[in-house]
Amino acid sequence: MKLYSVAIFCIAIVIAFANLQNQDDIPYSGPTSAEELGKLLFHDSILSEDYSISCSSCHKPQFAFSDTLALSPGVRGQKGTRNTPTAMNVLSRPFFFWDGRAASLEEQALIPIENPLEMNLPADSAVARLARNPFYIEAFNRIYGAAPSKALLADALAAFERTLETGSDHDRFMNGDSSAISSAAMRGLEIFNVKGKCFECHFGPDLTGDEFRSIGLFDNINDKDKGRYDISKDSLDYGKFKVPSLRNVAVTGPYMHDGSFKTLREVIEYYNEPQKLRPHGLNRDTLLAAPLGLSEMEMDDLEAFLKALTAPQFKHFLELKRKD
């Protein structure tokens, strides 16, 4: 009898040991860098109140990390107040949001989680969820040597976003490949730089000077969003918004802080004659004081140029759009 129990005990130890060995044998298949962890978190609805919304619900990878709506729904279908910008090509930006209220991607990352109209989850609760989740506990430990925290959550999301840089035919053209863009796009580039005055605000590698300017959409009638003024309280900032990067702009419509323009053509027509659409636009930049006087063909060319800012992975989207 005694021998029998000793045998069972031995077998149990062998089994337990084998199990332990097995566990060690299962290779770790989770994320191994902050970027990879951030990518998982970006797509995980664990960060929203009712587990229904992730960052990628609004920043959809297939639309250059924006979506196709003027205003995106958050938890319980609530609509936000501003258009979802692309989360790509954010590496060199000095501030974030249309009004620039976040100074870094890390600072930005926790704001949508807590925003009642977006993910509506206190950041502490988001961290508590991750700290109860065996997968994330192990991932944070392997990558940061620490348990999930607000700072590490923000760090991972920001690290992922910094990987979302894209190139374009326009870049190849600027690097000396003169056949990289069509002749229409070449004419459009000239209009962009000179007659259209676009380059005065949209310059640099990402086609933004990273400034706040007013193109005069804010009129306190149709558009009551005071933009940068709400942050600075300086009346010079009435209706000013960040000049957005134009990379992948053919993919990221609707356009402007309020999503009020559906197509690039509507945007171009606005710039051509701002007074026509918003006669009472306030604090409109002097660059836009007079109509540009662009012909239909010049507007076509400008549009062709804006399309040449599309990354290779989104070009199929241009084909689709052309059909409808």
Ligand code: HEC
């Ligand atoms: C419900 C839709 C929605 C969700 C969910 C959402 N965002 Fe956004 N995102 C927006 C909108 C709208 C803005 C612009 C808001 C503003 O300017 O006031 C924005 C702005 C941003 C910006 C600034 C881009 C720029 O160029 O200024 C970044 C980066 C960003 N979001 C990342 C994230 C991350 C990371 C998450 C998840 C933690 C997330 N977003 C979740 C809608 C959303």
Ligand code: HEC
């Ligand atoms: C005075 C500076 C200025 C000039 C000049 C200017 N822009 Fe803009 N652009 C802006 C600002 C600021 C916004 C955002 C405005 C808003 O949301 O109210 C913007 C938005 C855009 C958008 C929408 C991008 C998006 O993601 O929603 C496009 C497209 C655009 N501009 C193209 C052009 C073109 C083409 C020209 C020349 C015909 C031009 N811009 C001239 C400052 C300028």
